[in-house]
Amino acid sequence: MSKSIERISLGSMSPGTERFLLVHRYGAKGARPKAYVQASLHSDEIPGMLAAHHLIRQLDAADAKGEIKGEIIVVPVANPVGLGQIINGAHSGRYELRGGGNFNRQWPDLFDGLLDAVRSKLGPDVEANVKAVRAAIGAKINQMNPDTELARLKVELARLAHDADMVLDLHCDDEALMHVYMQPMHWKEFSDLAAELGARAGLLCVDSKAQSFDETFSLPWSKLQDAVGDKFPIPNACFGTTVEFRGQADVFDEMAVADAAGLYRFLQRHGAVAGNPGAAPALLCDGTDLEATDIVRAPKAGVIAYKVALGAEVKQGDIVAELVDPLAEDQSKARTAIRAVNDGLVLSRCLRKLVSPGDGISMIVGKTKLAHRKGGTLLSD
Numbered sequence: 001m002s003k004s005i006e007r008i009s010l011g012s013m014s015p016g017t018e019r020f021l022l023v024h025r026y027g028a029k030g031a032r033p034k035a036y037v038q039a040s041l042h043s044d045e046i047p048g049m050l051a052a053h054h055l056i057r058q059l060d061a062a063d064a065k066g067e068i069k070g071e072i073i074v075v076p077v078a079n080p081v082g083l084g085q086i087i088n089g090a091h092s093g094r095y096e097l098r099g100g101g102n103f104n105r106q107w108p109d110l111f112d113g114l115l116d117a118v119r120s121k122l123g124p125d126v127e128a129n130v131k132a133v134r135a136a137i138g139a140k141i142n143q144m145n146p147d148t149e150l151a152r153l154k155v156e157l158a159r160l161a162h163d164a165d166m167v168l169d170l171h172c173d174d175e176a177l178m179h180v181y182m183q184p185m186h187w188k189e190f191s192d193l194a195a196e197l198g199a200r201a202g203l204l205c206v207d208s209k210a211q212s213f214d215e216t217f218s219l220p221w222s223k224l225q226d227a228v229g230d231k232f233p234i235p236n237a238c239f240g241t242t243v244e245f246r247g248q249a250d251v252f253d254e255m256a257v258a259d260a261a262g263l264y265r266f267l268q269r270h271g272a273v274a275g276n277p278g279a280a281p282a283l284l285c286d287g288t289d290l291e292a293t294d295i296v297r298a299p300k301a302g303v304i305a306y307k308v309a310l311g312a313e314v315k316q317g318d319i320v321a322e323l324v325d326p327l328a329e330d331q332s333k334a335r336t337a338i339r340a341v342n343d344g345l346v347l348s349r350c351l352r353k354l355v356s357p358g359d360g361i362s363m364i365v366g367k368t369k370l371a372h373r374k375g376g377t378l379l380s381d
């Protein structure tokens with residue numbers, strides 16, 4: 001048995017309160033590959049927590065048989081701060097109510113200062129370079145001096161994840177089909193994750209500009225490659241992914257058991273757990289550039305009446321939804337059509353149907369990059 005459970009305090013924001021992270025650790029510290037899995041950083045996105053519960057059960061059984069080969073860390077509740085944000089019965093888990101913003105944005109830039117920290121240590125040996133970069137990133141995190149609970153949450157999760165070979169951040173969308181985000185250079189090696197989970201979209205981008213959790217750990221490697229890759233061998237040594245476990249209401253054992261089994265087979269295939277998972281099932285999607293996915297937005301306030309189902313294939317100009325003005329005096333003029341600007345798959349819809357101007361109401365996954373998606377932040381806040 002290699003398992004240990006660690007409890008990490010997040011300090012106290014008010015007298016008499018203290019939250020903590022619970023960490024399930026498997027395998028020998030420093031064993032490779034290292035996989036890091038966390039659930040529900042957006043704390044009102046519950047499907048990942050149930051999948052993590054089932055994954056932990058499977059890993060416990062594997063550990064009892066001595067089948068953990070690498071190091072695996074599972075944090076089933078990545079955000080106890082947000083988990084407690086229940087206001088009059090409504091859970092508000094996406095943004096920190098003290099003003100800290102979106103829990104999955106503005107993570108520390110771990111490339112900042114990295115080049116100076118490792119320049120003298122890089123050489124022709126790729127493994128030695130990976131070691132030096134991981135050590136420098138670890139040292140940077142250790143120097144951080146978090147004061148608030150939120151800052152401490154970020155530092156402690158980063159400390160657990162920063163040197164992993166694989167970082168899996170389990171989220172969900174509003175109403176959505178299963179989908180994954182990752183960097184394009186990882187698709188070939190790691191698209192079996194999308195296959196195992198039956199993902200309907202693999203959304204690829206190097207840098208969404210959102211400073212999301214997964215990119216915090218994968219991006220320093222590609223930035224380092226850009227900076228000195230012509231002089232030294234620098235691999236993309238951290239596969240970071242955000243997995244969107246469908247929609248907020250999709251929390252059922254039947255789904256979570258299958259999802260956890262898919263995650264487990266993925267961990268087997270990549271060497272973290274013993275056993276042969278067999279060939280991955282056929283992919284249900286291609287990897288597509290995130291710039292080819294449009295976020296359809298509401299032009300004004302109103303009530304959304306969808307005209308397309310999840311999984312529908314739409315063409316440019318098709319009506320995705322009608323926006324109803326409930327204050328219209330003439331009901332024949334109450335509806336405004338919202339049309340698709342690209343051809344593609346309807347991946348998501350919003351759960352709450354009362355919308356404000358600019359709200360994203362649907363993601364449509366196309367294959368051709370869209371000019372208006374270039375350059376900006378590619379994720380909705």
Ligand SMILES: [Zn+2]
Pocket residue numbers: 042045104171172
């Ligand atoms: Zn999320």
